[in-house]
Amino acid sequence: MVRGDGSGAGGVDPQQLWLNSDRPRKGRKPAFSRTAITAAAVALADAEGIDAVTMRRVASQVGAGVMSLYSYAPDKETLLQLMVDHVSGELSPPDPLTGDWRADLKAIAHAQRALMLRHPWLPAALFNRRWSLGPNTLAFLEHALAALRPTALDGGAKLEVFSLITGFAARLVADEIAQAALSASPGQAAAEARYLAAVAADGHHPELAEALSAPVRPLTPDATFARLLDRMVDGLDAGS
Amino acid sequence: MVRGDGSGAGGVDPQQLWLNSDRPRKGRKPAFSRTAITAAAVALADAEGIDAVTMRRVASQVGAGVMSLYSYAPDKETLLQLMVDHVSGELSPPDPLTGDWRADLKAIAHAQRALMLRHPWLPAALFNRRWSLGPNTLAFLEHALAALRPTALDGGAKLEVFSLITGFAARLVADEIAQAALSASPGQAAAEARYLAAVAADGHHPELAEALSAPVRPLTPDATFARLLDRMVDGLDAGS
DNA sequence: CGCTAATCTCGTACCACGTACGAGAATAGT
DNA sequence: ACTATTCTCGTACGTGGTACGAGATTAGCG
Numbered sequence: 001m002v003r004g005d006g007s008g009a010g011g012v013d014p015q016q017l018w019l020n021s022d023r024p025r026k027g028r029k030p031a032f033s034r035t036a037i038t039a040a041a042v043a044l045a046d047a048e049g050i051d052a053v054t055m056r057r058v059a060s061q062v063g064a065g066v067m068s069l070y071s072y073a074p075d076k077e078t079l080l081q082l083m084v085d086h087v088s089g090e091l092s093p094p095d096p097l098t099g100d101w102r103a104d105l106k107a108i109a110h111a112q113r114a115l116m117l118r119h120p121w122l123p124a125a126l127f128n129r130r131w132s133l134g135p136n137t138l139a140f141l142e143h144a145l146a147a148l149r150p151t152a153l154d155g156g157a158k159l160e161v162f163s164l165i166t167g168f169a170a171r172l173v174a175d176e177i178a179q180a181a182l183s184a185s186p187g188q189a190a191a192e193a194r195y196l197a198a199v200a201a202d203g204h205h206p207e208l209a210e211a212l213s214a215p216v217r218p219l220t221p222d223a224t225f226a227r228l229l230d231r232m233v234d235g236l237d238a239g240s
Numbered sequence: 241m242v243r244g245d246g247s248g249a250g251g252v253d254p255q256q257l258w259l260n261s262d263r264p265r266k267g268r269k270p271a272f273s274r275t276a277i278t279a280a281a282v283a284l285a286d287a288e289g290i291d292a293v294t295m296r297r298v299a300s301q302v303g304a305g306v307m308s309l310y311s312y313a314p315d316k317e318t319l320l321q322l323m324v325d326h327v328s329g330e331l332s333p334p335d336p337l338t339g340d341w342r343a344d345l346k347a348i349a350h351a352q353r354a355l356m357l358r359h360p361w362l363p364a365a366l367f368n369r370r371w372s373l374g375p376n377t378l379a380f381l382e383h384a385l386a387a388l389r390p391t392a393l394d395g396g397a398k399l400e401v402f403s404l405i406t407g408f409a410a411r412l413v414a415d416e417i418a419q420a421a422l423s424a425s426p427g428q429a430a431a432e433a434r435y436l437a438a439v440a441a442d443g444h445h446p447e448l449a450e451a452l453s454a455p456v457r458p459l460t461p462d463a464t465f466a467r468l469l470d471r472m473v474d475g476l477d478a479g480s
Numbered sequence: 481c482g483c484t485a486a487t488c489t490c491g492t493a494c495c496a497c498g499t500a501c502g503a504g505a506a507t508a509g510t
Numbered sequence: 511a512c513t514a515t516t517c518t519c520g521t522a523c524g525t526g527g528t529a530c531g532a533g534a535t536t537a538g539c540g
Binding site: 011013014015018019123124127128129131133138141142145146149154155156158159160163164166167168170171172174175177178181188191192194195196198199204205206207208210211212213214216217219224228231232233234235236 | 254255410412418434447457459468
């Protein structure tokens with residue numbers, strides 16, 4: 001199905017990967033589907049973390065033999081790309097555009113944040129060297145580009161802004177998840193606090209000491225995200 | 241040396257990891273050093289990518305037996321953390337502060353970008369679930385906090401800004417590296433171009449089609465980085 | 481209606497990886 | 511010297527990705 005020639009070294013031909021849904025005329029009928037396999041992998045990653053996604057476990061979830069997966073994705077890296085595009089489908093349909101590009105851009109970022117919170121492995125997955133724009137990702141990108149139409153940015157600049165917003169959301173959500181994980185295990189949190197206190201007390205980090213000595217703000221991650229997003233989008237405003 | 245009790249599940253106690261350089265009084269002398277091992281791992285990652293960093297290859301580079309590494313780092317994850325902090329040492333000494341916090345913040349981001357370009361595995365490594373603030377990272381964080389002193393931001397907000405700037409640099413550099421990798425293999429680049437052209441021609445992605453139809457800007461990654469950084473930092477200005 | 485080529489299924493097997501275990505070697509204090 | 515401590519590292523186990531290839535199923539063709 002996809003097992004074909006991967007055009008040489010490194011990556012899979014995107015056309016081969018994304019847009020050949022036409023059934024081949026001859027040969028045995030597929031017993032599974034790329035969608036089902038991808039969904040199983042996503043469920044596994046959501047429930048037990050990205051490290052739980054192994055070919056063996058995905059196969060057993062689907063009820064397939066391990067090697068059967070390779071009829072639907074040429075290797076595990078590709079399966080990860082399929083996972084990213086699969087969950088990106090949850091971003092459709094997006095909120096309708098208002099014409100206020102700043103507000104629309106903020107809505108886009110909030111949607112991305114919600115998606116990443118549902119799939120905590122996503123922020124890191126977006127940093128894989130091998131990435132690919134699947135149909136769902138492309139649909140959302142199209143939406144983001146439309147949101148930026150009122151601006152005077154050229155095509156390349158719009159793409160950069162989209163990458164920037166996505167990266168912003170990924171960074172903030174990654175921090176948010178790490179913070180939550182820390183809070184979830186008291187021992188770990190206490191060790192971290194002890195360590196930072198020791199560093200702050202060594203006299204070589206006065207700024208850090210002051211930053212940590214301030215009372216912990218009662219702000220929710222939501223509020224932090226919204227505040228920084230506002231600052232960022234307003235900053236983008238300044239340019240042509 | 242570090243092999244001790246890792247405080248239970250998940251992570252290593254930061255105090256155990258970073259601040260016990262005092263030589264134990266009894267026992268065999270170490271034949272290697274954490275620094276040498278970490279440096280070898282970094283060299284390997286720089287030369288052949290992060291996947292080339294295996295315990296076996298690092299050990300052979302250092303001239304040690306594989307299991308000897310475990311006297312210096314309790315597991316591979318920790319070795320990766322050591323690598324991150326190791327290269328962060330290249331950020332010292334930073335440019336002296338000017339008092340203009342916007343300019344200082346931009347200088348910080350540029351230094352981070354240069355670092356990430358030297359170590360292409362770094363952007364992705366910053367998204368690992370287990371992270372830790374080593375001495376070099378802390379020194380640079382201290383510098384960044386000092387740069388933000390002229391602002392009225394509270395401690396938490398300053399930390400967020402630092403995370404934001406780091407994430408910004410990581411995102412842009414990751415894009416830059418991906419672009420360079422694509423350009424480096426003509427076949428891959430051509431396949432990607434063909435795919436995007438096909439998508440643009442399907443009529444369902446007018447905005448994307450327009451963005452791609454525009455002439456390719458002759459801008460260097462440096463200029464792009466500087467421009468977006470300006471926008472971002474100016475945006476941060478708006479707040480308290 | 482066989483025949484053939486294409487496609488999918490999946491058991492077996494290989495190799496690389498992280499690392500637990502434990503025996504041996506070196507060192508410092510008694 | 512003796513002993514406790516610390517480091518070194520060969521061996522071995524379990525797990526992971528995936529190459530290989532034999533068998534099963536299908537569609538078109540004569």
